[in-house]
Amino acid sequence: xxxxxxxxxxxxxxxxxxxxxxxxxxxxxxxxxxxxxxxxxxxxxxxxxxxxxxxxxxxxxxxxxxxxxxxxxxxxxxxxxxxxxxxxxxxxxxxxxxxxxxxxxxxxxxxxxxxxxxxxxxxxxxxxxxxxxxxxxxxxxxxxxxxxxxxxxxxxxxxxxxxxxxxxxxxxxxxxxxxxxxxxxxxxxxxxxxxxxxxxxxxxxxxxxxxxxxxxxxxxxxxxxxxxxxxxxxxxxxxxxxxxxxxxxxxxxxxxxxxxxxxxxxxxxxxxxxxxxxxxxxxxxxxxxxxxxxxxxxxxxxxxxxxxxxxxxxxxxxxxxxxxxxxxxxxxxxxxxxxxxxxxxxxxxxxxxxxxxxxxxxxxxxxxxxxxxxxxxxxxxxxxxxxxxxxxxxxxxxxxxxxxxxxxxxxxxxxxxxxxxxxxxxxxxxxxxxxxxxxxxxxxxxxxxxxxx
Numbered sequence: 001x002x003x004x005x006x007x008x009x010x011x012x013x014x015x016x017x018x019x020x021x022x023x024x025x026x027x028x029x030x031x032x033x034x035x036x037x038x039x040x041x042x043x044x045x046x047x048x049x050x051x052x053x054x055x056x057x058x059x060x061x062x063x064x065x066x067x068x069x070x071x072x073x074x075x076x077x078x079x080x081x082x083x084x085x086x087x088x089x090x091x092x093x094x095x096x097x098x099x100x101x102x103x104x105x106x107x108x109x110x111x112x113x114x115x116x117x118x119x120x121x122x123x124x125x126x127x128x129x130x131x132x133x134x135x136x137x138x139x140x141x142x143x144x145x146x147x148x149x150x151x152x153x154x155x156x157x158x159x160x161x162x163x164x165x166x167x168x169x170x171x172x173x174x175x176x177x178x179x180x181x182x183x184x185x186x187x188x189x190x191x192x193x194x195x196x197x198x199x200x201x202x203x204x205x206x207x208x209x210x211x212x213x214x215x216x217x218x219x220x221x222x223x224x225x226x227x228x229x230x231x232x233x234x235x236x237x238x239x240x241x242x243x244x245x246x247x248x249x250x251x252x253x254x255x256x257x258x259x260x261x262x263x264x265x266x267x268x269x270x271x272x273x274x275x276x277x278x279x280x281x282x283x284x285x286x287x288x289x290x291x292x293x294x295x296x297x298x299x300x301x302x303x304x305x306x307x308x309x310x311x312x313x314x315x316x317x318x319x320x321x322x323x324x325x326x327x328x329x330x331x332x333x334x335x336x337x338x339x340x341x342x343x344x345x346x347x348x349x350x351x352x353x354x355x356x357x358x359x360x361x362x363x364x365x366x367x368x369x370x371x372x373x374x375x376x377x378x379x380x381x382x383x384x385x386x387x388x389x390x391x392x393x394x395x396x397x398x399x400x401x402x403x404x405x406x407x408x409x410x411x412x413x414x415x416x417x418x419x420x421x422x423x424x425x426x427x428x429x430x431x432x433x434x435x436x437x438x439x440x441x442x443x444x445x446x447x448x449x450x451x452x453x
Contacts, residue, residue, distance in 0.1 A: 002039050003155040003199070005032060007144055007359050011040045014140075015089070015116055022105045022117040027144035028278030028307055029122040029225065030218050032196040036144065037091045037118050044116070046088040048081050052101060053094035062100035068107045072115070085114035096121035099131065106138040123228060125276040143362060145278075145355045146194030146308045149186060150451045155203050158185070166452065170427035170443050179424045182448040183335060186422070190330050190344050193310020194355075215314040222279060229273045237262055241270040245280050245304040246315035250343035250350075250380075252369075253304045271304070281305040283350060283365040283381070288391070288412060291384050293366045303367065305347050312347065335422035336396040345447060346380050346394040349420050352450040353381065353392070368408065377404040383453075389414060394447075396421035402428075405442065410435045417442045420450060 014020050025033045034049075041047030050058050058078065061071050075090075076083040083090055095101050101119075108117045121127070147155070153162050165182065168174045174182070191211070192202045198214045201207070222242075226235035237260065244258040255267040262270075274280040285301035286293045306312040313326065329337070330344065339345040350365055357363045368391070370377040381392040389412060393405045405417055410432055419428075419442055426444035431437065445453060 002035065003147075003151065003196070003203075005036050005151055006148065006356070007036055007142065008039065010142060010359055011036065011118075012043070015040060015043065019113070020116060021138060021140040022108045022119065024105065024124070024139050024141045025118055025120040025144060026124060026141055026278075027120075029221060030195055030197065031144050031146050031278075031307075033120045033144050034091075034093055035196065037089075037093075037120065040118075041089045041091065044087065044089040046082050046084065047091070048075070048079055048083055048088060049091045049093060050075065050079065051093040052097040056097070059098045059101065062098055062104055066100065066104045066107050068104060068111050071104065072112065083115070085112065086116075089116045089118065092117070092119040094121050095119040096124045096127045099127060102127060102131065109138040123225060123277065125278075126229065126273075129276075140360070141362070142359045144359060145351075147196055147199055148194060148352060148355045148451065149189050149448060150356075152189050152192070152194060152199055153185065155199050156185070161185075165449055168425050168449070170425050173425040176424075179446070182446070183422050186348075186448045187330055187338070190309050190348060191313065191327075193308040193313075194351075195308055195310060198310055211310065212314065215310050219311060219314055222277075225277070229277070230269075233270055233273060234266075236260070237266060237270045238274065241267060242274055242279060242306075243315050245271075245274070246306055246312045248303075249305060249312060250303055250346045253302055279307055281307060281351070281354065281365065283367050285369060286366045286382060288366075288368040288379070288382050288389055288408070291387065291389065293382055293384065293389070294364060297364075297366060301369075301371075305350050305365075307351070309344060309348055309351070339394065339396040339421045339447070345420075345422070349392070349394045349447060349450060350381055352447070353383065353453060356451050356453070377407060379404060379408050385416075388416070390416060390418065392418045392420060392453075394420050396423060402442070406430065406432075406440065409440050413438075415440055418445050418453065419443070420445050420447055422447055425449070 014023060027033055052059055061074050072083050082088060092101060105119060108115060150162060164178055191208060192198055195218055198211045201210045201214050223239055226238040240260050241258050248257060255264045258267045275282055283303040283305060284297045284299055287296040289296060354363060354365055366382045368379040368382055379391045380394045383390045383392060391405060391408055393402060409417055415438055423444050425446060428442040430440045432440050
């Protein structure tokens, strides 16, 4: 059974548009790229899927030249399926196995513009580094991530709950029973995570241990890829860096905390490779004085998020199904404790907000922290909205407990912010008599409603 994904709408719009560049679908292994493309293929008369890793004979077609008018008929003959303009969706999976196949994508746009072509690959970013101008203006990239909480709710049959939540806002909060149900479901989502195979296993069995087995297999698959990343990078260093990123999640990443007495330059290289593979998501420090946020970003100061909360817990050796401290904390702690203690809520918030952004662009995450010695002021995330900086604090507490947020808004002369927590919808209006007398407006947006940001 196929579970609806956010990217489906974007792929359908691309397929129906009379002008469609070949798509390069980018994202980490096991996030559902192939499944989404196969689902799109059901709307075509013919669907052709070629996996260059499993079917290396097809690589030979690209070696003579990059003439797609020659390659396509030969490909059709090999797979015994017509490849017809406007009738066939051609999917080339694991395209990183052939640089020539990647280079050929540009010629589909030039020589067969009516043919629908999508390519994907699990370690694609490393190959693209070597051919950075391969398809500028001729190929369209889309970015795919693990499932969001909304996608998890849809897979769980909770469409009506989503619709009820979408009707709620700061002036009209959810009824307590619906709020409590969503809080319980997002606790579950923290454990299950958004890797599609894990979500499917949860929907089928409601067994955390079965999800754990899936997550272990995914992590093992990532580790098996490590020797392929770059020949001069120690796979053990990559593994150690990934585990360290899990333990340092939502804190400034400290290279020295990676075990093994590695040099900073070595760890930095491993970190960048894990980012390219989509396993780690950087959150970069910025001064937050204006837009674009990247203009004042400092890449030497970054936090790291793993691509999925469930995988992070597995990397921290959480034994799901046992009454470990972290399991108990997630499943039974008060909403305030779950948000304020530990990295789970902050990490989930960052991933959720990233995953709801348009897949047609690459997006970066930013945060702010006061850099003075012994300073503790920090804003978890900064986004842009309506041409202004929008600070987002992941915290459960009363109005007086948001000193960093009030100070940041005052310093940057901002009037709007979001506090995300496991509280119900709500808001604070604060007349800032310490500064210009402006009314500063903070909306309380529950963690389970970040798609409504």
